[in-house]
Amino acid sequence: MLPDDANIMGNVHGGIILKMIEEAGGIVGTRHCNTQSGDRCLAALVRVEKTEFLSPVFIGEVVHVSADITYASKHSLEVQVKVMAENILTGSKKLANKAALWYVPCSLQNVEKIMEVPPIKYVSAEQEEEGRKRYEAQKTERQETKARIEEVMPPPPNAERHTVGFSQSSLIHLVGPSDCTLHDYVHGGTTMKLMDEVAGIVAARHCNTNIVTASVDAINFHRKIKKGCVVTVTGRLTFVSNRSMEIEVLVDAASLVEKEKGKYRAVSAFFTFISLDKDNKPLPVPPLKIEGEEEQRRSDEGKARYLQSKAKREAEKGRQQ
Amino acid sequence: MLPDDANIMGNVHGGIILKMIEEAGGIVGTRHCNTQSGDRCLAALVRVEKTEFLSPVFIGEVVHVSADITYASKHSLEVQVKVMAENILTGSKKLANKAALWYVPCSLQNVEKIMEVPPIKYVSAEQEEEGRKRYEAQKTERQETKARIEEVMPPPPNAERHTVGFSQSSLIHLVGPSDCTLHDYVHGGTTMKLMDEVAGIVAARHCNTNIVTASVDAINFHRKIKKGCVVTVTGRLTFVSNRSMEIEVLVDAASLVEKEKGKYRAVSAFFTFISLDKDNKPLPVPPLKIEGEEEQRRSDEGKARYLQSKAKREAEKGRQQ
Amino acid sequence: MLPDDANIMGNVHGGIILKMIEEAGGIVGTRHCNTQSGDRCLAALVRVEKTEFLSPVFIGEVVHVSADITYASKHSLEVQVKVMAENILTGSKKLANKAALWYVPCSLQNVEKIMEVPPIKYVSAEQEEEGRKRYEAQKTERQETKARIEEVMPPPPNAERHTVGFSQSSLIHLVGPSDCTLHDYVHGGTTMKLMDEVAGIVAARHCNTNIVTASVDAINFHRKIKKGCVVTVTGRLTFVSNRSMEIEVLVDAASLVEKEKGKYRAVSAFFTFISLDKDNKPLPVPPLKIEGEEEQRRSDEGKARYLQSKAKREAEKGRQQ
Incomplete structure (x- = not known):
């Protein structure tokens, strides 16, 4: 490494x-x-x-x-x-x-x-x-799981600290030859790397500390992405617990030269990040300021996923003992 | 290459x-x-x-x-x-x-x-x-030239084709060790490469063809960017002539871990792109749909730069003959 | 750099x-x-x-x-x-x-x-x-020099420290566009870089210190490697002197999709590494524990190469004085 x-x-x-x-x-x-x-x-x-x-x-x-x-x-x-x-x-x-x-x-x-x-x-x-x-x-x-086709709204220009809009981030990437397989479609791994990159920036903007990926939810690759496309990867916080942040990451692709094909949702997934101190010990995460019904709904869904995977982890621990 | x-x-x-x-x-x-x-x-x-x-x-x-x-x-x-x-x-x-x-x-x-x-x-x-x-x-x-400190507004969600908002693009980049000099500041060349990348995506989104950089205006590096910063590079069309597009590119930097330092404008510049056909011959560029006073003002300024550099090129040609 | x-x-x-x-x-x-x-x-x-x-x-x-x-x-x-x-x-x-x-x-x-x-x-x-x-x-x-066609055996699962098996290492690499020349064959330099990488890991595993390449024996490129191949690069210690380690590196290539073409030995070479302390001074190297006749034979051959190149160096020194 x-x-x-x-x-x-x-x-x-x-x-x-x-x-x-x-x-x-x-x-x-x-x-x-x-x-x-x-x-x-x-x-x-x-x-x-x-x-x-x-x-x-x-x-x-x-x-x-x-x-x-x-x-x-x-x-x-x-x-x-x-x-x-x-x-x-x-x-x-x-x-x-x-x-x-x-x-x-x-x-x-x-x-x-x-x-x-x-x-x-x-x-x-x-x-x-x-x-x-x-x-x-x-x-x-x-x-x-159908592709979440909901349009991602840009964040408001002067978002307050610790709101969803404050840390929301997007990157664009022009798909080059090294991103692609022999038949000129993007490697799934390249897409996941970009998704983790954006999620990491969202998490770091929220808590201003050293952050690392803790887990990634199941990812379905709905549609392929071809060489020459521009990929837009957007990440936004959905739910924050005491020690973790869940970030939804949406990947949209569009061909630069074949305009008629339009923009489409290629992948979406949830990444969970934790915040670490200098000795790699977990730190508490600042609470998320929820604004509006949509953000509340996404936060509730995130909390349900969080509780479910917590329960599963504890059940596994019990079985191992 | x-x-x-x-x-x-x-x-x-x-x-x-x-x-x-x-x-x-x-x-x-x-x-x-x-x-x-x-x-x-x-x-x-x-x-x-x-x-x-x-x-x-x-x-x-x-x-x-x-x-x-x-x-x-x-x-x-x-x-x-x-x-x-x-x-x-x-x-x-x-x-x-x-x-x-x-x-x-x-x-x-x-x-x-x-x-x-x-x-x-x-x-x-x-x-x-x-x-x-x-x-x-x-x-x-x-x-x-003072740093243009004007805030960049996000584009409207469903911008019409050939408007400024339609092709406006942003990327974020987390500054890594290979981007930096020995004293951990970003190489000017790395910043220019990111700026050209965004400008190229803006140009390709506007005309859906093969595009290449024709020229770059004088660039002043107002402030340094340190390792560990997140850089946001935004490009938007300012002026379109028959055969060229002028794109303003703004580079903002913010430290991920030292939140008190805030976001600042590090560099800004104008890139000019042209559109090429399969034989690398220039193609006409679709006109730009201007919306609002701000866009009109930026387009007028861009046109002035365009006419000035055209006049300069012709004067040079004259001198050479 | x-x-x-x-x-x-x-x-x-x-x-x-x-x-x-x-x-x-x-x-x-x-x-x-x-x-x-x-x-x-x-x-x-x-x-x-x-x-x-x-x-x-x-x-x-x-x-x-x-x-x-x-x-x-x-x-x-x-x-x-x-x-x-x-x-x-x-x-x-x-x-x-x-x-x-x-x-x-x-x-x-x-x-x-x-x-x-x-x-x-x-x-x-x-x-x-x-x-x-x-x-x-x-x-x-x-x-x-014929291509060494001897099959490389995987190391035993729980090899003892300082044996050949303990430090033996392999990497696989899928050949992408940036690895290749204009006619889609791997650059010789790319292959040598991978070989040095594996040899370096073998050397570091053997002596757990900072190691650097001291020399590379003559390398013959027997067969070309094409885009889309998977390359397996294996390194194993052959001979260890007081201050140096000789590592044999074998490069095998196989097309992922054309299985009938089979796996073939593309390159093989000997790399010599030395171990350095914090001030870049050479350190003694732990002796190699030889197991079995094959390893003994390879070590004897390595020793002969070592003595020959030592004699050559001393002859050159003598001539310069």
């Missing part, structure tokens, strides 16, 4: 980790889907399951990313990725992240054509059955 | 050229200012004179940047930079850019302390006298 | 220097080979002679790379490259590296077609004769 991968406190950005996770997943997925005859294809990311950042990674550490295919349906496959961070000076290793990603094989001849996935071998019938359950669960969720 | 340095038509971004120009200027300036005893120092960019992009540069070409110190006052120095693009396959070379930059030596011990510049030798008394005139002219201009 | 070019102690990675050397060599070689009629062509790297890193380079230094064509045979040419590092604050300059590279001109129309090299002028008959000797020597060596 290099200085540019990290913030000024030396914490590697969550977006850099997400980008590496997706790169590993894409390689493993593409390699598997080409072990059969027929059109050559690329594994395109369609969904990342909710993922937690378990330990911070620092500049100078060596990061190991390993990826395994854990389930294959007819047209999609699940890749599980593990990220270990190693301090090569002390020899210590820690688990930084575990993630599950879903891919769909797209033909290189015709990107709209979904190919079949070669079957994989399971260690046991139980393993296959569990994979099938995860597959069904995400399929249902993906069908339920 | 690599694919990442260029747009999808293969034209290298003007911002990449500006960044290389400033890098060369900074090296030559810093080297010269350290040829004396006293504190070690860095040459900090304070002004770039108006510069024209004479020929487009393409992916695969080798770019040669040469820089010479052409004038030294007590506390500042002028560096003239020439950019040649060479096609190493055909052997052809062309002049891509000529620029003049002003630097001030800042002590590495105390960045606020301006050092003295060692004198240079001139070929002739005329050469020195011409340099002195350029020095006085830019000094007067810098004193006259 | 920027922060991202260096390790956490500020020493610029040897791989960054190697990449710049190859970039300069490729430009000079390609330019020369196109000074004749016929197909346009690119100079493709086929071999780098053994090169020593004479002084460390630090962040903030300005690096000057100069390249000259020193010999031309019918189908190949030798480029000698010199790297000077300049501290622009103190004005001091030092020789950082001297290297000799061999290129072959490949047609841009058909990458398999080797073009003829235009003749060069020699200052003297002796100069030409010396070049011819170097040409014959490397030709013989290249013919003798």
Whole structure:
């Protein structure tokens, strides 16, 4: 990990980790889907399951990313990725992240054509059955989740500190060759990196401290983004607890040269950030000043997600004891 | 020049050229200012004179940047930079850019302390006298140009095509280590690259074609930007002629962690872009729909700049014939 | 040199220097080979002679790379490259590296077609004769060196400290557009940068200190690597002396989508690293625990190379006195 991968406190950005996770997943997925005859294809990311950042990674550490295919349906496959961070000076290793990603094989001849996935071998019938359950669960969720098409309003010019408008941030990015796969569509990992970047700026503007990504909600990739598009990534706070901030991030894409295609919502997700002091201990987060019904509704929904994942974490802890 | 340095038509971004120009200027300036005893120092960019992009540069070409110190006052120095693009396959070379930059030596011990510049030798008394005139002219201009402190208003949500609001664009960038000099301030060239990026997106949104930087007005660097700041770069059209677009670009900086320092205007400048067809021939530009008094005033000022530089170009042509 | 070019102690990675050397060599070689009629062509790297890193380079230094064509045979040419590092604050300059590279001109129309090299002028008959000797020597060596096709075994899961398995490391890299030349093959310099990166991680794992590249053995580029390939770079210790570590680095490439083409050994080389304390003074290196006959054989071969190059260095010293 290099200085540019990290913030000024030396914490590697969550977006850099997400980008590496997706790169590993894409390689493993593409390699598997080409072990059969027929059109050559690329594994395109369609969904990342909710993922937690378990330990911070620092500049100078060596990061190991390993990826395994854990389930294959007819047209999609699940890749599980593990990220270990190693301090090569002390020899210590820690688990930084575990993630599950879903891919769909797209033909290189015709990107709209979904190919079949070669079957994989399971260690046991139980393993296959569990994979099938995860597959069904995400399929249902993906069908339920429609792209949030709500227009993002620009923040008022002189927003008061600690309001939603005060920290709302947008960036634009012109998609270049290095952002893209072999068929000239943006890598899912590149999009996640930009999303984490904007979310991080929103969080830092709200609390003016060192902030790090704690978790990312399940992300569905509704539509692909092509080379030459301009991507607008906007982040805004939805809910703040004592120790965490939830930020909604919306990704809109528009072709610069094909104006008739218009602007469309490509991805949206919720990122959770925490604030850290100099010794990497969590700090309290300033409360969020809610203005208007819309912000209240989004905050209530965020609180529900917060309580649900808190309950889940505690249930898991109970089971482990 | 690599694919990442260029747009999808293969034209290298003007911002990449500006960044290389400033890098060369900074090296030559810093080297010269350290040829004396006293504190070690860095040459900090304070002004770039108006510069024209004479020929487009393409992916695969080798770019040669040469820089010479052409004038030294007590506390500042002028560096003239020439950019040649060479096609190493055909052997052809062309002049891509000529620029003049002003630097001030800042002590590495105390960045606020301006050092003295060692004198240079001139070929002739005329050469020195011409340099002195350029020095006085830019000094007067810098004193006259105050930072435009006018707040940038966000565009209306559903702006009509070809209005100012329709193409107005902003990006945010978190300043990382690679953006900075040895004393942790942003390289002037990095700032110019971001400015060109935003201006290019504004221009492409207005005319939906391949666009390239034609020229950049004199840029004054009012205030320095430190590592760890968030930079907001906003571009908006001011004036459109038959064949060119003038875009005002405003750079605001704010420290993420030192909230008391607030947001400040660091740089502002006017970029001129032209629209090209597939054979790199200029295309007509759609007229700009002006709304309100403010936009009319900015357009009138832009038109005055446009006519002035047109008159100047024709006067130069006349002189050459 | 920027922060991202260096390790956490500020020493610029040897791989960054190697990449710049190859970039300069490729430009000079390609330019020369196109000074004749016929197909346009690119100079493709086929071999780098053994090169020593004479002084460390630090962040903030300005690096000057100069390249000259020193010999031309019918189908190949030798480029000698010199790297000077300049501290622009103190004005001091030092020789950082001297290297000799061999290129072959490949047609841009058909990458398999080797073009003829235009003749060069020699200052003297002796100069030409010396070049011819170097040409014959490397030709013989290249013919003798077959690609090491031995499979790399993964290290045992719980390897003991200071064994070969403990520090063995691999990275995979998906070849993107910025890694490639105009005909979509990986720059030799990019491959060497990845090799140095892996070798550096192996060395740091073995001795847990600040390490730097001391030298690189002659590298032969057996086969080209194309855009879209996945490259696996593996490094393992072969021999450790009191003050140095020799690391064998193997580069395997495989197309992600054309599986029938299989995985192939593209490059292999030996890197020598030394361990430094805070004042950049050499430190003793922990002895290597050899396990099994294969490791013993590789260590014996490494020792022979070590003794040979030590004898050569001493002979040169003797001649200079």
